[in-house]
Amino acid sequence: MASEDIVVGLEIGTSKVCAVVGETRRDGTVKILGVGQAPSRGVRKGEIVDFDTAGKCVREALADAEEKSDVMIRSVFLAVTGGHTESFNNRGSVNIPEDREEICEDDFEDVQAAAREVSIPPANMFLHSILQHYYVDGQDGVLNPVGMMGRKLEADFHIVHGVGTRIKNSVRCVKELDIEVEDVVFAPLAAAQVVLDLNQKNLGALVIDIGGGTTGYVVYVDGAIKQSGCLAVGGDHVTNDISLGLRIPMARAERLKVEEGSVILGQSVPGEVLVLKDETGFAGREIEREMLNTIIHCRIREAFELLKRQTDEANYLPFLGAGVLLTGGCSMLQGIDQLAEEVFGLPVHLTHAHTVSGVTSAFENPQFSTAIGLIKYAQAMQGDKPRGWFSRIRRKLPFFGVW
Numbered sequence: 548m549a550s551e552d553i554v555v556g557l558e559i560g561t562s563k564v565c566a567v568v569g570e571t572r573r574d575g576t577v578k579i580l581g582v583g584q585a586p587s588r589g590v591r592k593g594e595i596v597d598f599d600t601a602g603k604c605v606r607e608a609l610a611d612a613e614e615k616s617d618v619m620i621r622s623v624f625l626a627v628t629g630g631h632t633e634s635f636n637n638r639g640s641v642n643i644p645e646d647r648e649e650i651c652e653d654d655f656e657d658v659q660a661a662a663r664e665v666s667i668p669p670a671n672m673f674l675h676s677i678l679q680h681y682y683v684d685g686q687d688g689v690l691n692p693v694g695m696m697g698r699k700l701e702a703d704f705h706i707v708h709g710v711g712t713r714i715k716n717s718v719r720c721v722k723e724l725d726i727e728v729e730d731v732v733f734a735p736l737a738a739a740q741v742v743l744d745l746n747q748k749n750l751g752a753l754v755i756d757i758g759g760g761t762t763g764y765v766v767y768v769d770g771a772i773k774q775s776g777c778l779a780v781g782g783d784h785v786t787n788d789i790s791l792g793l794r795i796p797m798a799r800a801e802r803l804k805v806e807e808g809s810v811i812l813g814q815s816v817p818g819e820v821l822v823l824k825d826e827t828g829f830a831g832r833e834i835e836r837e838m839l840n841t842i843i844h845c846r847i848r849e850a851f852e853l854l855k856r857q858t859d860e861a862n863y864l865p866f867l868g869a870g871v872l873l874t875g876g877c878s879m880l881q882g883i884d885q886l887a888e889e890v891f892g893l894p895v896h897l898t899h900a901h902t903v904s905g906v907t908s909a910f911e912n913p914q915f916s917t918a919i920g921l922i923k924y925a926q927a928m929q930g931d932k933p934r935g936w937f938s939r940i941r942r943k944l945p946f947f948g949v950w
Contacts, residue, residue: 552570552571552572553568553569553570553571553618554568554570554624554921555569555612555618555622555922556569556623556626556917556919556920557623557921558626558734558918559587559590559601559625559717559720560590560758560760561591561592561758561761562586562759562783562876563586563759563876564585564587564605564608565582565584565914565917565918566582566583566611566918567579567921567922568582568613568615568616569922571925571929575926576904578903578904579903579919580616580618581615581616582612582918583607583612583616584608584611585605585611587601587759588600588601588604589601590604590760591760592629592781593629593734593758593761594716595713595716595717598719598720602723602724606724609623609724621727623721623726624728624729624921625718625731625921626731626733626734627734628734628735628761629777629779630777630778630779631709631710632674632707632776632777634705634708634774634775634776635705636705637704638662638704639657639660639662639663639664639701639702640700641654641657641658641661641699641701643697643698643700648697648698650683650693650697650700651693652693654692655700658700658702659676659678659704662702662703662704665706668710671711672708673706674707674709674714674732674733675705675707675732675733675736676704676706677705677706677707677771679703679771679772680702680703682700682703683695683697683701685699705771705774707736714731729925730925732924733775734763735754735764735765735917736765737921738754738756738763738917738920739765739767740924740927741900741903741916742872742916742920743767743872745770747767747869747872748767748771749769750867750868750869751767751863751866751867752871753767753864753871753893754767755871755878756875757781757782757873757878758876759781759876759877760781760784761780761781762777762780762781762854763775763776764778764854766863768866768867774858774861774863778853780849781877782876784846785804785808785842785847785880787800788843788845789808789843792838792842793838793839793842795829795834796829799823803839804880808843808880809881809882810840810886811885812837812840812844813837814840814882815836816836818835820835820836821834821835847877847886851891855890864891867893870895870896871891873895873896873913874897874898874899875913875916876913878913879913884897897913899912900916900919900920903919
């Protein structure tokens with residue numbers, strides 16, 4: 548690329564492939580230079596199921612991004628997602644050698660490695676080790692232990708892992724196009740980087756990123772990531788339910804969902820119908836608006852209740868002072884924030900990328916939160932060399948707490 552300050556975020560989603568070209572700035576902001584998109588094929592529930600077809604879609608999106616940004620793309624930060632991803636919290640501990648008392652950066656790398664000395668499924672690989680808190684000789688609240696005197700360094704980490712072959716399929720899909728993958732990032736973590744500010748992270752927040760094939764989430768408590776995950780349920784499942792329930796083609800069901808649908812029940816006029824006109828291959832018909840809304844409501848409520856059950860098990864809901872933030876393409880469904888408030892019992896906000904300038908239609912569209920978040924992630928990683936997917940040991944970045 549022409550400049551080290553230019554970064555490309557690539558999301559291979561279930562319904563679309565999105566490539567965002569952005570310029571990172573010293574004041575912490577990002578300027579969007581161009582956005583490339585292509586309809587996604589060969590991807591199901593966030594995972595590649597047809598390698599060649601998905602590769603063609605990625606090529607189209609990258610070519611579109613190059614044309615709109617006037618930037619030749621040579622490398623990307625890649626988002627990955629899917630129901631195969633898992634996470635847990637673990638503490639690493641190291642004793643400082645007897646011949647010194649001062650804690651150094653190498654000790655942090657050792658304590659991070661110690662936190663990863665746990666058993667995960669043989670088919671899985673580590674994606675992230677995200678720092679939560681330091682402890683020096685049992686003292687908590689330590690922000691940066693390097694240079695402190697101590698005999699024992701401990702650190703809590705949030706660790707994300709997933710099935711290695713599925714992650715590598717996404718990487719290979721990009722590398723087959725002679726594009727380098729700078730790093731692989733769990734999609735909801737990327738989205739959280741641009742929809743949350745530091746105050747919201749400290750207050751506690753649940754970010755829910757609802758895409759076409761998956762619903763990813765991240766829980767922040769006291770400024771640290773405590774929980775994350777992904778459900779294999781998204782907007783495309785709503786469309787499929789509409790298609791089956793109303794016996795209409797998928798394309799027509801998608802339009803109906805976006806243009807007429809709502810997740811709120813009881814607000815339509817009793818007996819109100821929607822008239823679907825004749826089209827090639829489809830005989831027009833009438834459907835009840837309340838039936839359409841009921842189908843949408845049931846599927847979205849199911850996803851929210853599954854998420855609530857998972858956060859309830861960890862008992863994090865009482866600590867979410869900033870409430871719930873919804874982003875992703877499916878967050879644009881009418882009334883979805885009201886349903887989320889009903890399910891979670893917390894304030895809910897519809898949100899998109901912040902601290903971003905440039906192409907307004909990009910950062911104000913919640914569909915692009917993950918791809919823009921990849922650029923923000925890269926900005927946080929700048930100066931932390933060597934970059935690259937196979938360099939898994941990272942130093943702590945205080946503002947984002949990414950690694």
